[in-house]
Structure formats: C-alpha cells, structure tokens
Amino acid sequence: MKKIVLILLFVGVGTIASAQTQYEKGMLKAFSLWKENKSIEAANLFERISSATPNEWLPLYYAAQINILNGFTIKDKSKLTQQLEKAQAQLDKAKSLSPNNPEIMVMQAMLYTVWVAYDGATYGMKYAPKVSEIYAKALAIDHNNPRVVLCKAEWDMGSARYFGQDTAPFCKELERAQTLFETEAKQQDFTPSWGKERVIQLVDECKK
Numbered sequence: 001m002k003k004i005v006l007i008l009l010f011v012g013v014g015t016i017a018s019a020q021t022q023y024e025k026g027m028l029k030a031f032s033l034w035k036e037n038k039s040i041e042a043a044n045l046f047e048r049i050s051s052a053t054p055n056e057w058l059p060l061y062y063a064a065q066i067n068i069l070n071g072f073t074i075k076d077k078s079k080l081t082q083q084l085e086k087a088q089a090q091l092d093k094a095k096s097l098s099p100n101n102p103e104i105m106v107m108q109a110m111l112y113t114v115w116v117a118y119d120g121a122t123y124g125m126k127y128a129p130k131v132s133e134i135y136a137k138a139l140a141i142d143h144n145n146p147r148v149v150l151c152k153a154e155w156d157m158g159s160a161r162y163f164g165q166d167t168a169p170f171c172k173e174l175e176r177a178q179t180l181f182e183t184e185a186k187q188q189d190f191t192p193s194w195g196k197e198r199v200i201q202l203v204d205e206c207k208k
Helices: 022-035 039-052 058-071 077-097 102-118 120-141 146-162 168-183 196-206
Strands: none
Touching: 022 039, 022 058, 039 058, 039 077, 058 077, 058 102, 077 102, 102 120, 102 146, 120 146, 146 168, 146 196, 168 196
C-alpha cells in the first residue's frame, strides 16, 4: 500500500470581512504562518484559538490537518504515533462539536491513510477498510462535496493500482470532483475549500 498516491492538500480561505473579530484575526494569522511553511507554529496557534473559542470546530480541524499532513514525512514510529495521537484528539473534539461532518470525516480517513502509507503490510488490513467505510459514509451524507469525491476517488484509485485493477472508473469520479470544485460556492468564512489544484493534477494524469 506504500505505492498509494498521497493526497497533497491545498488550503483555500474565503474572503473575510474587513471588520475582523479576534477569532478571524487569529485564524488569518495561523493560515499566514502555514503559508510561510511554519506549520508547527500554525498548528499551535490553531490550538490556542480553539481553547479561546471552544464552540468552533474549524481551528481543531486545521490543527489536525497540519499534524496529519506532517505525519506523511515522519519515519520514526514513536514520533509518528505521538503525532497522530495528537491529531486524533483534535479530531475527536471537532467531531463532538460537529457530528457527521463530511469535512472532518475526510481528515479522519487521511489520518488512517498515514498509517497505511507508513507500513501497508502492518496497517493495511487494519485501516484500509476503515478508510473505505468513512469515505462511503461521507459520500452518503454529502454526495456533492468536492473534497469527499476527490479523496474517495484518489483512495479508490490507489487501491485499484495496488491490486492491479482498472483505474478508469475513478478518473470519471475525479472529473466529477473537478466540476464540483468549479461550481462550489465561494465561502465567506474559513470553511474548507482546498483540493482544486490536486484534482486538476489528477485529471491531467488520467488523460495521459
């Protein structure tokens, strides 16, 4: 399963009104740090924002996202375990604030994918079915969420390649995801909007 294509996430943030609250200022600062490749500082700031705004799920979501993405580069098992346990705690809090949220489900599936990518022989049988189950549930909740469609299609495509199966059907889903990204309403808050660049890349690869 190590050959599975890892998802490269790109964060997009909607335009925020000029009259910013402390929450908005903090979130914009965290995204700025992230954009400057200061991911650890950004994750820590998202956590502090979460402590100050305990009813908001988005700071927890983005803190977890950073920890999960960084997990793909960690080779030491003990460090990876610590990293993903932290991300899991953040996701658990986010879930308690926003149950059955497809965006959070995608992050949960991504966390399990880190383990599969780290050691497919050890963790593939344990986590691969969970990833598939999560994406199926998320798709049932929101069939037109572009990030759900993208991530499920890429996961399915990676699994198909691993087992020597045809990936063409998943290219069609990636094309659908691309259309969904193009028609997705522009958010005026910090709602997740990443993924458009990634789906364009994957669709282009399908055409080769």
